[in-house]
Amino acid sequence: MKRTKLQKAVIGLFFVLFVLYALSLIFPFLWTLYNSFKTNREFFAEGGIWSLPQQWMVSNYAKVWNEYNMVTYFWNSIKLTVIGTAISVLSAAMASYIVAKYDFKLKRVIYITAISVMLIPAIGSISALYKFMNETGLYNTHFGIILLYSSGLGLNFIVLYGFFLGVSWSYAEAAFVDGASDWQVFAKVMIPQAMPALGAVSIITGIGLWNDYFTPWMFLADKDKFTLALGLRQIVLEQAYAADWPKMFAAMIVATVPILIVYSLFQKTLIENTVAGGLKG
Structure with missing residues (x-):
């Protein structure tokens, strides 16, 4: 036309x-x-913030890595992101599978509660969480952060719930006839069918946790436990007015590039899995 x-x-x-x-x-x-490839003098020269580097200072990245404790921040972010994502997605998968495929009295209550929790602003529960973390000894621990990450099931639960609703129950029934337990049906029958949705929510959750600033800022105090997001803030505070801006820019790039690489590698998979999950749901 x-x-x-x-x-x-x-x-x-x-x-x-x-x-x-x-x-x-x-x-x-x-x-x-x-x-990030300039010297500090070149950056502050007239027109320096817009011109390309006269001499590409690759050494800025080596200095950032060695001088600013980036190795520790990087490792902390990887640990919290990987463990937090794994537990959060697995917990959401188990909960959504039970609610979607089994009939019991509180089924509707659990589903409505999962949706309602998403409507509560995070800032509204911060006082209670802070008190809880202090009184239980979880404040300033990575275990406490992972516990908080693992409890955020809302969006993952809803996405996986919709997916499991559309998954055929015939394979599970055949497995039950062959003597499989509930756990075996979940792990060996349902999970393989749910891989598109699990892949999508894992990538989205991982990106969100990697970029998270608020949770570590509220519940971590020791520098050696900081994530990359908190580490960048610490670098800025320590530099104060004597800041070496090109080095700080290099630190920002170091923090950003990993997630760009992950997203670039899995972009096609993320889109395909999201579409497949939507069609299945």
Whole structure:
């Protein structure tokens, strides 16, 4: 069908808006990237913040890695993200499977509660959580952070619940006839069928935990337990007015690149799994 002039104009407008939006996202990263290769003097020279580096100081990254305790921050972020994501997704998978596939009295109550919890602002429960963490000795521990991450089932529960509703029960019935237990049916029959949805929620959850700043900021006090997000803040505070901005930019890139790599590698998988999960649900 031939497009009218109005339709072409609308499409052109949307294209321009999309390009502008994409540039607004890409430009800050590129600006930070090329400024991370400058010397501090070059950065503060006239017009220095916009010009390309005269001498590409790759050594800024080595200095950041060695001087700013980035190894510790990096390891802490990996540990909390991987363990928190694994426990959160597994817990949501078990809970959503039970609610979706079994009939019991509190089934509807549990589902409504899972949705309702998402409507409560995180700031509304911060006082109670802070008191709980202090009184139980979980404050300033990675175990406490992992426990908080693991309890955030809301979105994962809803996504996986919708997926399990659409999964055929015939395979499970056949497994039960062959003498399989509930756990065996879940682990060997249902989980393989749910891999598209599990893959999608794992990537989304992992990105969210990696970028999380608020939870570690509230419940961690020792520098050697900080994540990358808190570590960047600590670097800025310690530099104060004598800041070496190119090095700080290098630290930001170090914190950002891993998640960009992960997303780039799994972008196609994420989209395919999300679509598959939506169709299945």
